[in-house]
Amino acid sequence: MSDVATSSVSYVAICSARIRAELKSFFRQREAVVFTMLFPLILLVLFGSIFGSQDEIVPGTPFVNYFVAGMLGASLMTSSFQNLAITIAMERDAGLLKRLRGTPMPKSAFFIGKIGVVMVVSLASLALMLTAGVLFFDLNLPVDAKHWAVFAMVFVLGLTACTLCGIAFSSVPKNGQAAPAMVSPIAIVLQFISGVFFVYSDVPSWLQNAAAIFPLKWMCQGLRYAFLPDAAKAREVTGDWELDRVALVLSIWIIVGLVWCLRSFRWRNRADG
Amino acid sequence: MYTQSARIDPMTAVEIVGLTKTYQGKSAGKSTTTQAVAGLDLRIELGEVFALLGPNGAGKSTTIEILEGYRNRDSGDVKVLGVDPQKGDAAWRARIGIVLQSTKDLTELTVVESLATFAAFYPHPRPIDEVLHLVGLGDYPNQRGSQLSGGLRRRLDVGLGILGRPELLFLDEPTTGFDPEARRHFWAMIQGLRAEGTTILLTTHYLDEAEALADRVGVINHGTLIALDTPSGLGGRGKALAKVSYRNTDGRIVEIETATPTQVVRELSSSNPGELAELKITRPSLEDTYLAMLGPDGE
Known part of the structure; x- marks a missing residue:
């Protein structure tokens, strides 16, 4: 970026100042912390306990393991897509983005700050959810390096795609107040049809097709590979984990998200023209 | 880099020549154009x-936001500290x-x-x-x-x-x-x-x-x-006539517009031995001048 370097100003110092400000702002907003980090954990414990282990998706693997893998995917989406789509819309309305745009801060530093908060929040959420999964629902951690690598791939690609889409989607609601009402339903619908609350292959095929367009379905599928025994692939639609497809679709969404951001991102709200 | 144009003095803080800005909008289903800035010239020294x-x-606000680099102009030359704010x-x-x-x-x-x-x-x-x-x-x-x-x-x-x-x-x-x-x-x-x-x-x-x-x-x-x-x-506020006013013995307000209020007061005090009730010397305030400038509808 051409505006990165200003003679005696350190880009690293600017970015770390932004990240610190973002983290303080996030963790001081109790509603945001509850909604982004605790709510997925509560859902995990609640649904995990209700579904219990009465049903098995394949012999020896209870549904609750399938559900935990899906909730990890949902929590990645919450800490990136929902978090950013809502907070950036509100910050734009409050005038923060316009104020920053009037300073010599390189534009990219704003996004670095957002990526910083998404990284911290998503890692903390994952740690909470994995701990709860292992403690209460006999979740097995990835068995070998390849399973860990796929977990890492889904984390990096999925989080990047959802982060970019969240930044881009923040320009869609008319104003900051409308943002939660627009963003949350999208996330909830996707969770129902993408293999979080129900087994994906049990969902009607037209809904499967709809879900397969979006990243969450592929994130959950990659996470199931990482956390479930290999035999569980019998419950996948194609009978296979399709890891190449997971990587491909998430990569396409990264490109879509990036182009969408570049075309639609606004530093001022609509009333301000 | 910025190349200096003949009209623009590099020692000027803000230089605006022939600035225009029009907004396209919609009201009641019809597309409307609002000319927010219509050929503004202004120079502010350092x-x-x-x-x-x-x-x-x-x-x-439109003018200020153009100077701050938030909005692009339609036409005209603008330099802020020697730089085109759009760049x-x-x-x-x-x-x-x-x-x-x-x-x-x-x-x-x-x-x-x-x-x-x-x-x-x-x-x-x-x-x-x-x-x-x-x-x-x-x-x-x-x-x-x-x-x-x-x-x-x-x-x-x-x-x-x-x-x-x-x-x-x-x-x-x-x-x-x-x-x-x-x-x-x-x-x-x-x-x-x-x-x-x-x-x-x-x-x-x-x-x-x-x-x-x-x-x-x-x-x-x-x-x-x-x-x-x-x-x-x-x-023309500086050259405007001052107004000397007081209440006379009949209870009426007397107003005298004059360029030499001191002289008027001096004459009044020699012809009136006692205190003049409610004696005031006023000049148009900036607010009076401003409102008069904008016309009766405040626009």
Whole structure:
């Protein structure tokens, strides 16, 4: 970026100042912390306990393991897509983005700050959810390096795609107040049809097709590979984990998200023209 | 890099020649065009405190936002500190300070945290203690943005605006929500910045503020500058007749318009041995002059 370097100003110092400000702002907003980090954990414990282990998706693997893998995917989406789509819309309305745009801060530093908060929040959420999964629902951690690598791939690609889409989607609601009402339903619908609350292959095929367009379905599928025994692939639609497809679709969404951001991102709200 | 045009003096803080800006909009299903700025010319010298006055919708905010680099113009030449604001880079932004009209952001950070975050953006920021002192937030360093009253929030906005030691400071209605004491304190701060050589472009609805602070005032209406002068000279105010008035023994108010009020009073006091009831000498205030300039409908 051409505006990165200003003679005696350190880009690293600017970015770390932004990240610190973002983290303080996030963790001081109790509603945001509850909604982004605790709510997925509560859902995990609640649904995990209700579904219990009465049903098995394949012999020896209870549904609750399938559900935990899906909730990890949902929590990645919450800490990136929902978090950013809502907070950036509100910050734009409050005038923060316009104020920053009037300073010599390189534009990219704003996004670095957002990526910083998404990284911290998503890692903390994952740690909470994995701990709860292992403690209460006999979740097995990835068995070998390849399973860990796929977990890492889904984390990096999925989080990047959802982060970019969240930044881009923040320009869609008319104003900051409308943002939660627009963003949350999208996330909830996707969770129902993408293999979080129900087994994906049990969902009607037209809904499967709809879900397969979006990243969450592929994130959950990659996470199931990482956390479930290999035999569980019998419950996948194609009978296979399709890891190449997971990587491909998430990569396409990264490109879509990036182009969408570049075309639609606004530093001022609509009333301000 | 910027190449100097013949018309533009590099020692000028702001130079505007033939600026126009039109907005395309929709109202009641029909597309409408609003000419916000219609051929504006203005020059602000370095070190000057300049107040831009005008009713809402006169083109004031659009002009300021074009100067700040937020909006692109339709036509005309604009240079701010020698740079076209549409091409202003980080180095240029480090030389200007912007205080926007109304803000609701930075609610979760404390005053000091906000200042420290923004200080990282500037090559030579003022020490944070100095900013706190200058804007009168010394008693509230650890107050969060959401806990500040309207007036204190505004001081934070001003603090963030002067943090980078700007050569040119934009103040868009800076004292909205200030109590009278805070306003006097703010005025003193502006005089201090001016003494340091900061050029200040101010918009305000308080005409006493313009009168107290500005070296020159410009009045903008319907997108053009309709008057430009010192506060005391605006609209021929300096040459306007003074009005001497008093209540005579019949109980009637007598008004005498004169260019030599001292002489009139002298004559009155020699012809009237006692006190003159309700004796007053008045000249048109800046507000009177301004309102007269805008016409009967206030536009």
